[in-house]
Amino acid sequence: MFKRKMIAWMAMIGLFYSCQPSVDTTSNQVSSPDGTLVLTVALSETGNASYSVTKDGTAVLETSQLGVRRQDGEFTAGLKLTASSESKSIKDSYTLKVGKRRDNQYLANQKVFTFANAQDQIMEVIFQLSDDGVAFRYHFLGETGEQKFITDELTTFNLPNDARAWLQPCADAKTGWAQCNPSYEENYLMDISVNQASPTKAGWVYPALFKTGDNWVIISEAGLDKNYCATRLEPKSPEGEYKVGFPQDAEQIFDGELYPESTLPWYSPWRVLAIGSLKTVTESTLGTDVATPAIAGDFSWVEPGRASWSWVLLKDDMTNYPVSKQFIDYASDMGWEYCLIDALWDTQIGYEKIQELVDYAATKDVGLLLWYNSAGNWNETFQTPKDMMLTPESRMAEFKRIKEMGVKGVKIDFFGGDGQSVIEYYHEILTDAAEAGIMVNFHGCTLPRGWQRTYPNLVSMESIKGMEFITFDQKDADVAVPHCAMLPFTRNVFDPMDFTPVAFSEIPNIKRLSSNGFELALSVLFVSGVQHYAETAEGMQAVPEFVREAMRAVPVKWDETVFVDGFPGKQVVMARRSGKNWFIAGINGETEEKALTLDLSFVKGLQGTMINDGMTNRDLVQDQITVAEDGQLPIILKPNGGFLIQLSE
Template sequence: MKPLVCSVALVFASFADAQGLQSPDGTLQVKVAPGPAGSIHYSISRSGVPVIQSSTLGLEFAGLNLSKKLSLGAASPITSVAERYTMATGKRRVIDYAANEQTFTVHNARGQAMDVVFRVSNDGVAFRYELGQVPSSAGKMLQESTSFAFAPSTRAWLQPMQVAQTGWMNTNPAYEEHYRMDIAVGTPSPLAAGWVFPALFKAGETWVALTEAGMDGSFHASRLQAASKGGIYRIGTPMAAEVAPGGALLAQAATGLRTPWRVLAIGSLATIMDSTLGTDLAAPAIAFDTAKVLPGHAAWSWGLLKDDATVYGVQKDFIDYAADMRWNYVLVDADWDRKIGYEKIAELASYAAAKDVGLFLWYNSSGSWNKTEYTPKGKLLTHAQREHEFSRLAAMGIKGIKVDFFAGDGQSMIAYYLGILNDAARHGLLVNFHGATLPRGWARTYPNLMTAEAVKGLEFTTFEQRDQDAMPAHAAMLPFARNLFDPMDFTPMVFGDVPNIRRATRNGFELALPVLFLSGVQNFAEIPAGMASVPAYVKTFLQELPRSWDDSRFIDGVPGKYLMLARKAGERWYVAGINAQVTAQTFTVDLSFLEGKHGALITDGAGERAFSQQEISAGKAVITIKPHGGFVAIFK
């Protein structure tokens, strides 16, 4: 049988070479060709219609230029890639990835070589650079020439990248801005640092989501540059301050260096929303005790009660609250070491364990790179420090850590993130990053990474009314970009009052968010007093809400306006929707894939804080969502 398989593979490769590099279903096509002045360009089409116009490739280091005066050598044969992997968090548990791969070798005038590896799947294109033998003088990276050229009619949904060393206590960048939605390509970023990943575009009938994946700590994290004249977006680099003290900002040239994958999910909006390319292109999982990979829900006092609640008595009450809600965790936030102390935290951990609840503890990641004073601070900076601290936490029975206030995206800072993840994994600890970078597929590589903030989350809506007022559209944008591939700790859901703030959303909207937002640990902002105000059927829904999903399906939506998704856990499907618009919207929803199941719908009642419950049928369902309202439906 083996010779037959080889023969089939050779026939396939020969046929694919004749057709050029394209997706397995033939829908996406990639061309790589010489460009002006010795540049190398690529372009992407969908069903023959250009999506990414001729765009540049290349890298430049201090002593090695692989972006100009290049020649394109012979391309490798096209080979097929097929992987199956599992995820504890995300859109689906078991994921199959299939793509066609081809390597293009380029040489500069000195004969120095670099490979550009392209992969094309049915839902997108990815490519990365791989260095061959490099001279010792190659040095640090100066710039990347990668660009993404869109037609002038293309529209964009983009989040500005925060400028380093700005914001509260110099804690930016933290990916905490509102999106600029449905803007013309070429619109410059209002912030000099550029635009963050993922970046969403609509070119005619085709949607494109740009991001990167596969960061192993040897490379910095990237973004799009602020200027994009003519609709040409270029890869940008971190700002000078985005480093660990004394650490490197940009990658260093080295023989065999691989950049992260530049990832473009491409297709209909449904194709983009159902895509898993952000983890498909990430490295396989490290060794970690699967029994300790426990996604879940958490009670959290700080969201509404802030600093004064981080005391022993309140945290004990929240453990009781979590137990009553059948939630897995309690997150004890900043200054627990000063206000509660290690010995009393150990007591709380023991008390929680008796109620089948685990504790997450907050840490300040920072050394000298910002002005924050919250503690514990500076205890995770080195491997030796982490070994000491994580051993202590594991002995206390602590389940996870929330680490806050990182400096940005420089290579040394990315290595710091991975140092924390690897050391935490050795001690069986789960991780939540805050004030942090986009995870870029790390949830696949590090099963102990449950979630990361990297979003203008609920906490901002408790500070200023303007952020609360922007909440409906912001929440309706996030699953299309920030939460598209990576877990997101937005800390959703408030049914009661927000101190000194007038809530902008109805309760149905809030109830839908834990289904719409993907997070390995969903840290709920609602406190016991607010939960006590909801009907019994809402409380039951939250007690039984799955901790992870087996499958997901996009139903309908427009970024920033409305969204409906379905997620599967076991034999049940959960359908959720939100309306960010100021008028009620009626939708005819195709739920025929749920035929034979009985549904119960929870949505908004007569008042802004009221709920209602009713039966819902599979097939063609008519659902009206109130302004800034939402719904959830459970099909059994």
Template sequence: MKKLVALCITMLLVCISSFAQSSDVTIFSPDRSIQVTCHLDSEGKPSYSVQYKNSTVLETSQLGLVFRDGDFSKGLTKTMVTPVTVVKDKYKLVTGKRQNNIYTANHQVIQYKNATGSLLDIIWQVSNDGVAFRYHFTGPSTTRPQTINTEITSFHLPATTKAWLQPMSVAKTGWEQVNPCYEEYYEKGIAAGTPSPLKAGWVYPALFQTAGHWLLITEANMDGHYCGTRLDNDSANTNYHIAFPDAREIMPGGGVNPLRVFSSPWRIITIGSLATIIESSLGTDLAQNANPAVDFSFAKAGKSAWSWALLKDDSIVYDVQKRFIDYAADMHWQYSLIDVNWDTRIGYDSMQLLINYAKQKKVGVWLWYNSAGSWNTTPYHPRNKLLTHEDRVKEFRRLKKMGVAGIKIDFFGGDGQSMIQYYIDILNDAAEHHLMVNFHGATLPRGWQRTWPNLMSAEAIKGFEYITFGQSAADEEPAHAAMLPFTRNAFDPMDFTPMCLYKIPRINRQTTAAFELALSVLFLSGAQHFAETPVGMAHMPGYVKEFLQQLPTAWDDVRFIDGFPGEFVVLARKSGNKWYIAGINGSTQEKTVSLDLAAYKAKKAELLLNSKGDRYIDQQAVTLQANKKENITLGAHDGFVMVLEQ
């Protein structure tokens, strides 16, 4: 009898093992609108597909990693599937679309074993606004594979998909070999599968529309062991796959590919409507929380004056910077940024005097640095002061003693693993010395602002400075600006350096002043460096100045109202008892937007808009009536801001 029971148990275990090996695993979002199906084929190749509201938004897409000393892309067997559990998280951000964030998702782990017996977990988390997954290795580090050659992960879009994508620039191209720095214009509404015009793939976040739904693909939780990745696709193929950086995107002597990986970054697919894209926080929900042992209380979001945007190198002198500190104080802005070559044009000793003066005015000072070693030939300085831990500690101690608030670091060299580690080393050393950080000529932050709250912003966009360089960039600004809330600025702070209300030297500005003012609300940056100068601001009515004096530095909530990528966008941001509704029209056609103001339960509303020419902003009181919508007509390249007080 005992032998018969043992035989039955053995047969049952064999059947369970066979079932586990052959059957698909299906994971749903909490509201069951998203369904992920994970499959392992007869060759042991793992894959997945995604449905949203019964529509296929990702067809069968590949999973897996190939190491120098181990293959986890084929010949796998499924060894374990954990029960579904619910993960919940609450966290705060210094800079972002919300200060307080809540994340809820269904969590499940599928474990695989490769031909040599090594184990790989694929961790899935499916929330109501999207799908996230990552690779994770169990066991001691001595038994884990070391260097990853290839990541097989792909995102196979249906054939009719449209895409809004920024091409990745080729390493060592551009002015003084500064590329890649995420500073290309977006290809808008192209057929999915269209090859990248620069032949180097596409950057994150990558926006797609399929079956009437929207997907935004990105990655988060970069800990320095992995490289920054990008998307690539074969010609006329809608199967986008993860690609590693160019071999030249490294610190001198460092590596490109992931090294000693314990967990990969999260692969994130936000899914839903355009409102989902605008209102989601998945890009930070999946980032690592800040180290509770580190004091980040010094990191405070704020608005900043900045002379270089319009006045360039010649403005980096003592008297001009003193005037801009006065300007920041008059505007009730928290900071003033002093840009390139300050170390020789002003000098450390005179800079100390400026910092002392700014402190009396309750203005913090940011200073510019060149990150660069040998990876580019940029002439600006100070340079070569941040390349090693010892260099950084020496310089950061000096800056902390001087009372510097933050550092803007420019001209990075790409996304290789060693370069990603360089970014993180800077953030750690800066935090140690209570310095905020703004990365320029840089990679996408990928949620770093949660892990390191002293990261206030990053450029990683073709920003305002290009408009000052040539008319073609000014001509492109309206449509470009209407792209960014849906893509680059969806999750991560963006130092576009917006808002020129008056004149740009030698450039015919294509936007109205009201369009430019709206960017102060639409674009998110922990350190918001405004391009407008004291002279330009003097041409604005007093109520515009008052608006910018009172403009919040952080937000409590966001609502999408209307828009379409590259054409127009209208959204609302909340701070305290006020809602700020901002909209821009990036097209050449007149556009009317309809606002349901009853939803904001406001007692008072004021509207700032263009009414007397493109350099003037008018102020109008808005009569609030129950069951009556407010219609606002925007001309070509026009905008508005409305302030609702509850």
């Protein structure tokens, strides 16, 4: 059995959220602070607990099920509602190292419903409603060293039958290259019926996006600690009712836990639903608002930034000393903070030469990042270095070694699973890396679920079909444009995403459909604590100097994010502010030219530049612009095209 280490901060956050205000058994509703969202809890004659949600009086979620099946007790039927607390205001303020907004405030109304089963075992359901959505989780009271086991979670999200869905299938366990799935690397099915089943047995991953009437809903998960597995949505959704699903049998490692098990007290992860207009759900930070606060420690050494990277366009053979040195020079010339040296560096470069590269990079004000295989027998990957992450002893020895060498961070790849033992593994790596002073980026991995708040040294996670897939296969390149136009509405809403964007060059044996304006826009549209750029030094030299200057200027640390325009998979325009500088980027996910009038009233009167597509989709032109006093800016989006605006206050 893979032994979990209980740490004090988990207990502290449990106490924070389990506060017990005075009891009012007459009310079964809780509303958001502005009163527009109302959640109602009900209990059927057979003792089945359920909830429903309205927005401005209109149903967003119809009667949806609550309940958990524990090995030692059923919390699914025959329940009694023994108490409901008064509504209590929850306020929180926090700062993120990584994300679309640095300083964040959370205001919600909390209500706790207490249920007893036929054996008088107690289960609480904690609901919190903010103006932008709903979060809830289960709490099992008591104090015992005896392990408890959850075999099923009955939670459902019952959308109206005419709602539409934008969903990513979850790949079945042990499928794909080297049996690496699931790693959240599938293309989205867009604007489908909520009755349509997943093409995989594993179901659908989070975040899941829905439209019902005038309202949008994003469903996800947050606050996933070591005492639960990651969940998803089951493949079938009869009449629009989606059930929380557990991992498949093969999604466990170290012969450890698959389904949730823990001692008491025990909190489940938060079920998170951002609800409202497309602007509301896209700007929402609900996925980090309820995430576990940061572990104790000084994280001033964590510095987000941009990185050069040879592998995505040049592949394995070019992970060598001369090429790595060239990419360090490239990062230095662009003013980027990092250079990533990818798989096989241990055999094709070696520690001694890596030390030389670290020292050389330091003279250029560039930090080095190193790739590792998560290793283990759960997949067939061969890339090295392997085996160093498997035990706390080997992990800490390696982290200490590279920290003393001057390495800034690691990229750890090939996990492939959502079982509790895999989730424990992520937590153990992040905890040890934090202690060693190492930044972490996970690839071939699960969704972060707000971990960037809990572990400020977590700078990014892949969990998406990114640029590398465009270089592998034409069929993925053919759908890359609408795929990219989906991500600001789904995968990248709450969590950092290491898509590795921006390729101006032609890709060997691939016809790239995106324009260079489209590629440039991705540097702003996609949020990642370390943004690894795909383009090579040669490709960057081939574009106009004003493009290189833009790529030098675009930051990764954002103070503010504003949704301007868009529709999932069709087009998106986002504005992000860093200090006094605004970057506004847009892409067209379709093959027809679009004439848009952007409402930029929040930057009215500001001056700057706009880079847009030229006569062909490989040409770029730059113009000086001033945002009119009425804030309206007409713009043409070329087919598969994009633009980038830079403004200064």
